[in-house]
Structure formats: structure tokens, C-alpha cells
Amino acid sequence: MERLRDKVRKLLAEGKAGGYIGYKMVEGHPLPHFFTKDRLSEVDEAIVPPGDARYPLDKLLLQVAARYPKETFAIQVRGCDERGLIELYKWGQLDPDQVVLVGVACPQDQADYCECSGPFPSVIDYGEKCRPVPQSQRVTRVEGLAEADALKEWLGHFGRCVKCYGCRDVCPMCFCKECSLEHPDLMSTGMVPPDTIFQLVRAIHMAGRCIDCGLCEEACPADIPLRVLYKKANALVKDLFDYETGSPTAVSPWKVLGEESTLQTKPM
């Protein structure tokens, strides 16, 4: 922890970062906190949250960066947060030159719980690299179901939705100002559960964007296994377009039209 604090202290003191988005204990709860040079002593209390306490720090950075567009900020990132930042760079929401990473590697039990394929960032200031989980068992199970059974299961999940928009609101990748899920011509209004396609539309938007942080699933009051859906959407993008979400170099298939199209239509 001291190594992380020293790095943050140095960044702030030397003016390399105008602020640091991390965590602090507030009355026994680990909460996101914005550390600045003016209150440098607070950095002594900067922590890596214990257990699986996590917040969408990327999303907070988006707001702060929009307010202070010229400033550089440091941010605590896990593997998923860094993938999120890379995607946000690609979609023109943040400037990579104005973000400094303070990396945290996840412990093995967290990686196993998330079935995370990249549980550590490129810079590590706290924790040790652990073993990634290449294949999600939860996805594999649903893939093995017959179509009718899969539909029954998903309809059961979707039917519990209370349309709180929690999944969208917590999502660090949901940066649109207008949301098609709120468009009255595209999504029925005034009823719960919402249209069956509600989660599917979100899954489409998450394909090639979902960084698999899992906050949506944790925020969901109806325990809808959203993560399974988005993990599969990402796996499909990988299969079809060979695009790894969060890859620093690859170009998103939804951004380029390409020089040629090699995909074939499916036969009837």
C-alpha cells in the first residue's frame, strides 16, 4: 500500500497529475475519493478497497475530465478499469496523454469470481499478478442448453427486470448523452417488466465495448446474469471479427468499414 501512496504523493506533489481518483475509508466504508495536491495529507489514507468493493472509477474520471479538459488525472485501475480506459480513448471520450495509471492487480479469488481473462493492468503498483481465467464456465453452461431451454431461462431472468436502468447508469462504458433504451419509439414505456429485448439491446451495445467489470450484475436488484450475456457478446465479437475488447492496438469492428468484407451471409 505504501508503494501506491508514494507514487500518488509524488504525482500530485510534482504536479504530474492534477488529482487522483482512488478510494478512502469513510466511516468503515471504502468510497471513491478525489485526492488533490492541496490536501496531500489525505493520501496517507488512500487505500485499495478490501474484498470486492468496487466503483466505476472510469465513469467518475469521465465527469471530472469533462469539467477540467486541460488537466491530467491519475486514477486507480484494475485490469478491467484499464481496458475501459483504452476503449474510452478509442471512442474519443478521454485523451490517453491526460491519464496516469495507478495499477492494482486483483487477487486470485476475485479473478476466479469474475472469470476474468485479464485480472491485472499493464502497470502494477499494488498486489501480485494472478492466473487469468480464459473461459467462462457460466457462458459455457448456457451455450450447452437447447434453444427452447435457453429462451425459457432468459425470459425468466428478463421478466424480473424492474427497469431501474442501474446496469446502464453504473456502466463505465455507457457514455452516450442520449440512450436508445429511453427512446419511446424504440422501447415501450410505462410498464414493468420492460420489453423482452431491453437487455438484448444493451448486450448489442456492449459487444466489443464491455470490459467485463461486472458492476452491472452487482448493481442489478433483480439478479439478472447480465455478465453472462455481455461475456458472450464479447466472445462473439472475438470469434467473428477477431477483436479483443480493451486491446490497445486493435481497431473496433464497429468503427471501421474495412477495405474488404470477408463475412458471408448465412444460408436460409
Place this chain on the structure above:
Amino acid sequence: MADSNFEPRILAFLCNWCTYAGADLAGVSRLQYPPHIRVIRVMCSGSVSPHHVLRAFQKGADGVLIGGCHIGDCHYLKGNYMTIKRMRFLQDLMKFVGMEEGRLHLDWISAAEGPKFAQTVRDFTAKIQKMGPSPLKQAARAA
């Protein structure tokens, strides 16, 4: 589904430059095809969002047909590159949640392919007839 009274509802998104003209050719050539298809003309098949397709299923479509120009013939040069990416992805996602991917069909039909258009509609209607009503519709009725 053995329901012989089942009349499928099929929504077709046809691109203005190729498939819609192909449908027009089928019409003026007096080619017969089943009347279950409702056509929405779009300027490019690349402007059809997966959201529109899902919305169609939500609203009770039993099948969705997308028609665009052949690859390389797009009026906007590369619009249909996007169409195939989106629709191939959507078909696979539909399969994953058990929505029967075969209910969504994408075909390239040029303005000169009137007979191909008629044949595609005939084949697709027959297929949907055989598959029966959309499972989403059945679920909505049961709820």
C-alpha cells in the same frame, strides 16, 4: 408447429438502391410471392440497427428479412459491410438466448434480381410457416 392456420408476419427492410428495386422488378414482372411480407424501404441496409430488428420481434414479427446490395455494389460503397457485421452478430446472439436465429435472414439481392427476390420471399415465408409463431410472441401471450 402444426398450426395450418398460422399466417406469419414478416417484416422486410429493403435497401432503396438494390433490393427495393429488385422487389419492384419482381412486381412489374408479375412474379408471384406470398403476401405475408411487409416492406420498409431504407436508404441503405447499413442503416438498419439490430435494435430495429429486435423491436420488430418485440412487436410480433415472426421473421425479419434484410435485403441489401451485393458486397462491392453498395450505393454508399461500404454500407453493407456494416450490415453483415451487425446481422451476423445479432444472429449469433439470438441463438445464444434461444430466439431461433433462422428468423432473421440477410440476403444480397440486386436491382436486376427480381426472380431471386420472389424466390427468397417464397423460401423465407415457407420456412417461417414451418417454424411457427415467434417464441417471443408466445411468451407475451402466456404472460
